[in-house]
Every structure is written in structure tokens, then in C-alpha cells.
Amino acid sequence: MRVINFSAGPSALPLCVLQKAESEFLSFKGKGFSIMEISHRSAVFDEVYKSTVDSIKRLYALSDEYEVLFMQGGASLQFALAPMNLSQDKRVEYADTGVWTQKAIKEVKIQGKECVIVASSEQEAYSYIPEVSFSDDAAYGYICSNNTIYGTQYRTLPASKTPLVIDASSDVLSYPIDFSGSNVGVLFAGAQKNAGISGVTLVIIRKDMLERVPQNLPTMLRYDTYANNQSMFNTPPTFAIYMLGLICEWIEGLGGLEAVKERNAKKAFEIYNAIDTSGGFYKGHAKENSRSNMNVSFNIVANPALEPVFVEEASRAGMLGLKGHKHIGGIRASIYNAITPSEVETLTKFMREFVRKHG
Numbered sequence: 001m002r003v004i005n006f007s008a009g010p011s012a013l014p015l016c017v018l019q020k021a022e023s024e025f026l027s028f029k030g031k032g033f034s035i036m037e038i039s040h041r042s043a044v045f046d047e048v049y050k051s052t053v054d055s056i057k058r059l060y061a062l063s064d065e066y067e068v069l070f071m072q073g074g075a076s077l078q079f080a081l082a083p084m085n086l087s088q089d090k091r092v093e094y095a096d097t098g099v100w101t102q103k104a105i106k107e108v109k110i111q112g113k114e115c116v117i118v119a120s121s122e123q124e125a126y127s128y129i130p131e132v133s134f135s136d137d138a139a140y141g142y143i144c145s146n147n148t149i150y151g152t153q154y155r156t157l158p159a160s161k162t163p164l165v166i167d168a169s170s171d172v173l174s175y176p177i178d179f180s181g182s183n184v185g186v187l188f189a190g191a192q193k194n195a196g197i198s199g200v201t202l203v204i205i206r207k208d209m210l211e212r213v214p215q216n217l218p219t220m221l222r223y224d225t226y227a228n229n230q231s232m233f234n235t236p237p238t239f240a241i242y243m244l245g246l247i248c249e250w251i252e253g254l255g256g257l258e259a260v261k262e263r264n265a266k267k268a269f270e271i272y273n274a275i276d277t278s279g280g281f282y283k284g285h286a287k288e289n290s291r292s293n294m295n296v297s298f299n300i301v302a303n304p305a306l307e308p309v310f311v312e313e314a315s316r317a318g319m320l321g322l323k324g325h326k327h328i329g330g331i332r333a334s335i336y337n338a339i340t341p342s343e344v345e346t347l348t349k350f351m352r353e354f355v356r357k358h359g
Contacts, residue, residue: 004343007321008148008295009170009193012338017246036239040232048242049230055248059257060177062204069203069223070231070241074190075169078201079104082142082165082186083113085213085223090139095132095158096120098147099327100167125328126150128290132158139212140164140185146171148193148334149325151286151297157182163209169193171294172202173251174337175261185209191240193294194336196247200240251337260337261293267335267344268293274348281355285328299330306358307331317350 005012028035031044038044053068062068071077082104083092091114094105098121108115118141119130129152134141141160144167146153153171157164163185172189179187186205192198203223210224219225225233254260272291275282275298285297300306307330311323324330333347 004319004346005321006319006333008332008334010198011193011334011336014250014338017250020246021243035242040235040238045238048245052241052245052248055245055252059173059248059251060179062179065206066179067205067207067227069205069226070236071201071203071226072237074201075167075188078188079107081221083108083111084217084221086209087113087139088212091116092140092142093118093134093138094142096122097129097144097152098126098150100144100147104142127285128152128287129154134158134160134162136161138162146292146294148295149327151292151295152290153292153294174264174294176257191244196243197240199237200244264293267339267341268296270344270348271296271333274351278355281359294336295332295334297324297328297330297332302359310354314350319347
């Protein structure tokens with residue numbers, strides 16, 4: 001029997017995707033070898049690569065202005081690569097919404113580049129998304145679209161004349177994005193929350209941004225190295241790309257990103273409703289207008305000592321990964337794409353029963 005996995009990442013995968021990977025694990029499409037065993041230069045893997053790129057382009061309705069890259073190092077490497085490749089020794093501007101933007105800002109400063117924090121919600125424990133306005137003459141404006149720890153998410157992307165660089169690690173492929181209309185220069189995401197398994201970082205970059213890459217960067221730290229070599233200058237994370245492709249197929253089968261957005265909003269509503277109708281037993285960390293559809297962080301304000309009890313009883317009931325992040329404690333339910341509405345219903349029933357027993 002499988003448990004319900006509310007972990008923040010690596011996180012739950014759709015059962016049908018796991019079953020498809022299992023069926024092809026020893027013999028990919030009946031060819032007698034695993035996709036993990038075949039050369040990344042082979043025609044077989046080239047088909048997987050191209051199919052995955054095409055799926056991402058379809059899902060996001062990407063124009064030919066954009067390249068889809070597969071890199072490694074997670075979002076943490078992108079924190080350094082973005083200013084390294086794109087700043088042109090100009091000022092960069094960041095919106096600070098918590099731990100992940102703080103880590104990104106640190107990497108800019110290590111490189112000695114000018115970094116201006118144009119908005120922050122630090123004074124209120126990162127409980128909301130602040131109003132963001134980037135200068136027209138900055139090299140780029142940087143946001144983290146969803147914060148896993150605090151349970152906050154941008155409702156809309158900031159209007160910006162300067163290109164946006166977006167860390168979308170925890171809400172990638174969960175809603176449509178108008179890349180051109182929103183002036184997205186770069187969007188990057190570690191795959192292990194909504195887009196597959198750990199090991200591959202999806203980078204979507206507008207081609208004109210590649211013209212900014214300075215000539216004195218090491219080869220493997222250059223975005224244009226990946227763009228000019230179909231992400232295969234060296235051996236890419238082949239199995240993780242294959243899994244990302246299966247996730248994209250699954251999303252398309254659900255009806256695409258608009259359908260997924262609606263599905264995720266309904267799931268989140270059910271949990272927030274259980275919090276809001278608990279008579280003050282539970283309290284969400286995020287302010288209502290900044291609530292995330294991916295990560296719901298909350299506390300048992302009626303009696304904080306009950307939080308570990310909640311996590312333990314939920315575990316015995318077959319629900320894992322509900323312990324809150326160490327920065328804010330409490331409880332966190334990560335309800336990425338793969339979490340089903342029925343699994344959310346199981347959680348909300350448990351939440352209401354827990355109030356009845358302990359309230």
C-alpha cells in the first residue's frame with residue numbers, strides 16, 4: 001500500500017508515471033535496454049530529449065524566442081549562474097521573499113556585483129508577497145515565484161520592463177505563464193517537486209539573454225554552452241530528463257496547464273478552508289492574498305505542543321512529510337501536481353477529526 005506523500009521535495013510522483021517508468025525500466029519501448037544504459041548521443045535518447053523539449057514548449061506555449069535547457073546543480077547553482085551570465089556588470093534587483101531569495105542574493109554579493117533589494121517581507125516573517133517594482137535600467141529583476149517554507153506565492157508576475165529571472169522550482173508546470181507578455185528572460189526550476197526527480201534543472205531562457213554571457217566564463221558555467229549543444233556538451237542527467245518527459249505527457253493528458261492550475265487551486269482551497277473554519281485551532285502562516293497553491297504552512301495555535309502529535313498521528317494514518325520546515329516549525333502540506341484531490345480530502349478529514357479530538 002502506498003502512503004500519501006506531502007513532502008516538500010523530492011516529492012510525490014503521479015502513480016501512472018511511476019508505473020510507466022517501471023514498465024520500461026529494464027526494456028525501454030521493448031528495445032532490450034534501460035534508458036539509463038543507452039548513450040546520450042544515440043538516436044533513441046535524442047528522441048526522448050526532443051520529445052521532452054517539445055512538450056515543455058507546448059505546455060508553456062513558448063515562441064521560438066526561447067531555448068529549453070537541461071542542466072544540473074539544482075536551483076542553488078542557478079543562484080550563482082544568473083548574475084554570472086546575465087548581469088553585464090550592471091545593477092541587479094531582487095525581491096526578497098525568504099530563504100531561497102536570500103541564498104540567491106548571497107551568491108550575487110559573493111561575486112562583488114551590485115544587488116539592490118527592491119522589496120521584502122522579512123519584517124513580517126515572510127508571510128506575504130510584497131509589492132514589487134523593478135527599475136527599467138537594471139540588468140534584470142529576480143523573484144522566487146513560490147516559497148516552499150512560508151507557503152507564499154505570487155498571484156501574478158510583476159510587470160517589468162527589465163527582464164525577469166524567476167526561480168520557479170516549486171511551482172514550475174503548475175499554471176500557464178505568458179513568457180513574452182511577462183518579459184521573462186529566464187525561468188529555472190529543480191525538477192524534484194513538480195517536474196520529476198532530482199538531478200535535472202530545467203532552464204528556459206530567452207535567446208537574447210544568451211548574448212549577455214561574458215567570454216571569460218568557464219565552459220560549463222555558461223548558458224550558451226548548453227544552448228549551443230542541446231544540453232549535451234557533457235553527459236546530461238538522462239534518466240531525469242526521461243522522467244521529466246513522462247511528467248509532461250501526464251500534464252498534457254490532464255488537459256494542460258490551465259486544467260492543472262484549476263485542479264491545484266481547488267486542492268489548496270480545501271486545506272485553507274479546513275484551517276479557516278477550525279475556530280482558531282489552526283492558523284496559516286501566509287496572509288490570505290499571498291497563499292500558495294503548492295505549499296500550505298500552518299500552526300496549531302490553540303496548543304503548539306500538539307503539532308508533533310499531529311505529524312505522528314498523520315504518519316500512522318498513512319500521510320508523510322507534514323512536519324513544517326525548521327525555520328518556522330508547525331505543519332506543512334506540499335500539494336504539488338501529483339497530489340490528487342482525493343488525497344487532499346483524506347488530509348482535510350484528518351484535520352477536522354484532529355480538531356474534534358484535541359480542540
